[in-house]
């Protein structure tokens with residue numbers, strides 16, 4: 191693809207949920223980076239920062255409103271209620287795609303090194319439509335978080351869900367890629383898994399993941415496990431295939447057991463054991479319930495998909511929006 195010569199209009203898309211502690215700390219660095227990129231002629235002066243308030247219960251929205259009043263480069267939209275990071279991010283991306291050439295999505299806690307955006311923009315101008323920010327090292331994360339997070343990527347890959355290793359949601363997407371993403375109607379959102387499905391030319395940019403500047407993580411282990419399970423069941427049907435394989439394996443094992451029991455009976459040996467029988471019955475019931483649960487999980491997803499509820503609802507904007515169609 192040819193090089194892109196014009197400086198693109200960039201929108202940083204930054205979801206925030208109850209971030210009153212961190213916003214005043216990090217907001218300046220986003221603006222500084224934006225200004226630096228404009229000065230270097232890498233992006234257009236029309237570039238903006240678009241915050242998405244994910245229905246915060248603290249002063250986040252007030253802070254965002256004040257910031258946007260004080261600086262024309264700061265825009266903010268608000269979700270009608272808390273819907274989670276992925277939905278908030280999608281709301282921002284869909285809002286931005288009609289206003290800009292490229293978006294860079296980031297967390298608002300300063301963990302994603304904003305300076306990596308320059309390399310992302312360079313890659314875009316070299317012809318890439320999606321640029322994945324990839325964590326170079328995880329030294330600042332606790333050993334526990336690091337091992338669980340790495341295990342998470344391996345698990346996803348093993349389960350047949352294509353994800354970019356060590357990539358979260360720090361990502362550049364062109365308007366073209368965003369328009370393609372808009373055509374994915376799924377309600378069960380897992381954006382980092384959808385981006386590779388969108389395709390187009392892509393590359394990765396390494397950055398150093400830093401510590402949260404203030405406030406607390408919204409992703410404790412419970413939510414991480416939920417996200418992992420959600421990711422797998424949204425992207426792949428491998429668990430269903432594994433159930434089939436497990437069923438086949440157990441059936442073959444029990445067939446062997448039956449043959450063994452018959453042979454023992456014919457040769458005069460007694461087949462002993464109420465206890466062993468009970469163990470096997472309990473074990474089998476457990477496996478069956480587990481399999482039913484996994485199947486049920488998929489049925490639940492189908493249920494939510496058929497309802498086709500809106501994936502986000504924007505209740506407020508700090509800027510005069512031209513009349514825009516709501517994209518569910």
Ligand code: UDP
Nearest residue numbers: 205206207244274275278297298407408409
């Ligand atoms: N976030 C959100 N809605 C939520 C939870 C989190 O918009 O319901 C935002 C949050 O403000 C932050 C980003 O998602 O900008 C990532 O969250 P966090 O930093 O808590 O997760 P971690 O980086 O610890 O995985």
Ligand code: MG
Nearest residue numbers: 297299301402
């Ligand atoms: Mg974070």
